[in-house]
Amino acid sequence: MLKLIKFLKPYRLIICAIVLLVFIQSLSQLFLPGLMADIVDNGIVSGDINYIFNVGLVMILVTLGGTICAIGASFLASKTAIGFGKQVRSSLFTHIQSFSLNEYDKFGAASLITRTTNDIVQVQMVVLMMLRMMFTAPLMMIGGIIMAVSRDPQLSMVVFIVMPLLVLTITVIAKKGLPLFKAVQTKLDKLNRVMRENLTGIRVIRAFNRIDHEQNRFDVANKDLTNTAIKVNKLMAVAMPLMTLLLNLTAVATIWYGSFRVDAGSMQVGDLMAFLQYIMFIMFSLMMVSMMFVMIPRAMVSADRVSKVLEVEPKIKDPETKNNPKKKKGHIEFKNVSFYYPGAEKPALSNISFSAKPGEVTAIIGSTGSGKSTLVNLMPRFYDVTCGDILINDVSIKDFSQKHLREKIGYVPQKALLFSGTISDNIRYGKDNASDEEVRHAAETAQALEFISDMKDGFESEINQGGVNLSGGQKQRLSIARALIRKPEIYIFDDSFSALDFKTDAQLRKALKSETKDSTLLIVGQRVSSIMDADRIIVLDQGKIAGMGTHKELMESSEVYQQIVFSQLSKEEIA
Ligand SMILES: Nc1ncnc2c1ncn2[C@@H]1O[C@H](COP(=O)(O)OP(=O)(O)OP(=O)(O)O)[C@@H](O)[C@H]1O
Numbered sequence: 001m002l003k004l005i006k007f008l009k010p011y012r013l014i015i016c017a018i019v020l021l022v023f024i025q026s027l028s029q030l031f032l033p034g035l036m037a038d039i040v041d042n043g044i045v046s047g048d049i050n051y052i053f054n055v056g057l058v059m060i061l062v063t064l065g066g067t068i069c070a071i072g073a074s075f076l077a078s079k080t081a082i083g084f085g086k087q088v089r090s091s092l093f094t095h096i097q098s099f100s101l102n103e104y105d106k107f108g109a110a111s112l113i114t115r116t117t118n119d120i121v122q123v124q125m126v127v128l129m130m131l132r133m134m135f136t137a138p139l140m141m142i143g144g145i146i147m148a149v150s151r152d153p154q155l156s157m158v159v160f161i162v163m164p165l166l167v168l169t170i171t172v173i174a175k176k177g178l179p180l181f182k183a184v185q186t187k188l189d190k191l192n193r194v195m196r197e198n199l200t201g202i203r204v205i206r207a208f209n210r211i212d213h214e215q216n217r218f219d220v221a222n223k224d225l226t227n228t229a230i231k232v233n234k235l236m237a238v239a240m241p242l243m244t245l246l247l248n249l250t251a252v253a254t255i256w257y258g259s260f261r262v263d264a265g266s267m268q269v270g271d272l273m274a275f276l277q278y279i280m281f282i283m284f285s286l287m288m289v290s291m292m293f294v295m296i297p298r299a300m301v302s303a304d305r306v307s308k309v310l311e312v313e314p315k316i317k318d319p320e321t322k323n324n325p326k327k328k329k330g331h332i333e334f335k336n337v338s339f340y341y342p343g344a345e346k347p348a349l350s351n352i353s354f355s356a357k358p359g360e361v362t363a364i365i366g367s368t369g370s371g372k373s374t375l376v377n378l379m380p381r382f383y384d385v386t387c388g389d390i391l392i393n394d395v396s397i398k399d400f401s402q403k404h405l406r407e408k409i410g411y412v413p414q415k416a417l418l419f420s421g422t423i424s425d426n427i428r429y430g431k432d433n434a435s436d437e438e439v440r441h442a443a444e445t446a447q448a449l450e451f452i453s454d455m456k457d458g459f460e461s462e463i464n465q466g467g468v469n470l471s472g473g474q475k476q477r478l479s480i481a482r483a484l485i486r487k488p489e490i491y492i493f494d495d496s497f498s499a500l501d502f503k504t505d506a507q508l509r510k511a512l513k514s515e516t517k518d519s520t521l522l523i524v525g526q527r528v529s530s531i532m533d534a535d536r537i538i539v540l541d542q543g544k545i546a547g548m549g550t551h552k553e554l555m556e557s558s559e560v561y562q563q564i565v566f567s568q569l570s571k572e573e574i575a
Helices: 002-044 049-097 101-107 109-151 157-200 202-207 211-263 269-311 372-378 402-407 423-428 436-445 449-454 472-484 502-515 551-557 559-568
Strands: 332-339 349-356 361-366 387-392 409-412 490-494 520-524 536-541 544-549
Touching: 002 049, 002 109, 002 269, 049 109, 049 269, 101 109, 109 157, 109 269, 157 202, 157 211, 157 269, 202 211, 211 269, 332 372, 349 372, 349 387, 349 536, 349 544, 361 372, 361 559, 372 490, 372 520, 402 409, 409 472, 423 436, 423 472, 436 449, 436 472, 436 502, 472 502, 536 551, 536 559, 544 551, 544 559, 551 559
Parallel strands: 361 520, 361 536, 409 490, 490 520
Antiparallel strands: 332 349, 332 387, 536 544
16 A cells, blocks of 8 residues: 555645645534533523523634634645546556566456556545545544543543454454455456456357356356345454444443433533533544544555566666667568477477668468467567577667667567557558558558458448457458558568458558568468468478478478378478
8 A cells, every 4th residue: 555655645735725624624524512511500500591602602612713724635635636536547557558468467467457446446436535534533532531531530440441442343353355456356356357258258158158157157146246245344344333333332321421420510511511522522533533443454455466567677668879770771680599388388389590781571480378478479579588588680679678679670460459439540550650642652552452442431331349240351451551561670470361351362462562561571471372482481391380481492391381281281382
């Protein structure tokens, strides 16, 4: 929790104003019982109407002042707490943007969403409560004790007997509550995860008739969360009446013991009434503290979950001095690159070395899971190499700023992903300031023009989130257009033609050839027919290079390549 306090720094002055307002409000409240005692003891007893009227007027003014201060403090506290929540959310979002895929994988999308939303709201609520109560409670308690003791030290013993009981109750509740609050947040994560999988996997779920199964999975997660939440609420349900009972018992004890003292003439009736109010102030303050003790552990759990994300030091960082050599363009060199996924025993890639230059097409082929995507994902530094180095234009990719590095690359992912917005928005995602003509040209090269023109609003047609209203092949072509519009030094096509029919595939490759002739191309492919013409084919087998060369060379030298070729092409096609 303390780690998030720094986000309150910009509100220092406002917090000082809140403290001042709360101080005045507390003083006014502490002042009132004394005035009331004076009315009873001096006004009512002696029947002095003028005195009652004057002191009554002072009481009204004091109350009015106190109320204005309370409203002001509430307003400022809300403003501060909401601003604090906004700041934390924004920092968390920015920080998550700097994560490498390793760090994303560590938390998972569902948990990151819960932490950015629900957890921050929990902390924000407690900040609001603390701003209101953290200063009021001690002020009222200390003030109440001083006033009570000054009125009647002997009667004050009642408070000192009840206080330890109340503190004990609060401690027990806090101790029991903390693990439950932790569990609630984790279970909320789980519920979010199930919900997310359900929403994203809706087609598979329906196609496999797994709606009941998913319903069960959701019910289990929902029940689990509900049961824990019920336990928390049960605890709270016991806590509040218990405290009220203690409060009322204290009042009864005070009146009972006080009546003896009034009877004996050691205390006046007005003093007893004032004393009773002070006792109530003290007990209410303790209740406020107990509420804080109940809410704070919950917020601490949430704050801890938020801090855990903020504390992660992104492994992939920009260098101190940024390199951006202009002399060479598009030269790639992999030098003995090996890569392990975190926690993996076996490397996903080992000892990969090759180089490529502009105008060349390097194709990567291999069975599923052989490491093709992993290899190309190392180029934009989605992950950092474990050993070896990757150079672009003779400079290690670690020496470029991530922004510069990624500007050089036009990346087309294996799974085409589009954003909500229009078709032209999605193509412009590759280059913000692209003209309409550039957008059209990129779409034409990506063989997307025809289907875009067939759409009602052409380039201004709306795409739903994730591109669900487009076919797989249409999405792939748009994500190719998005990369083409950048005119980068290096293109990475990660199995990006898989959803295209042979005719479109062939047309696209032909169009790409002239468009990308000055760039270096890395193409991950499954179909031999579409990579046969590459200048260099890298055959991957279990993360290792099993052969490298042209189609002709590999047909003579690489057994793995031959197996792939024979499994896909007929003798005539090979010849
Ligand atoms: N995020 C990840 N965390 C851990 N292991 C991973 C991760 N992504 C891939 N792997 C593992 O790394 C290996 C190589 O995966 P990769 O996706 O690079 O293969 P691929 O050749 O591209 O496969 P495909 O042709 O099926 O796309 C696989 O064994 C896979 O299980």
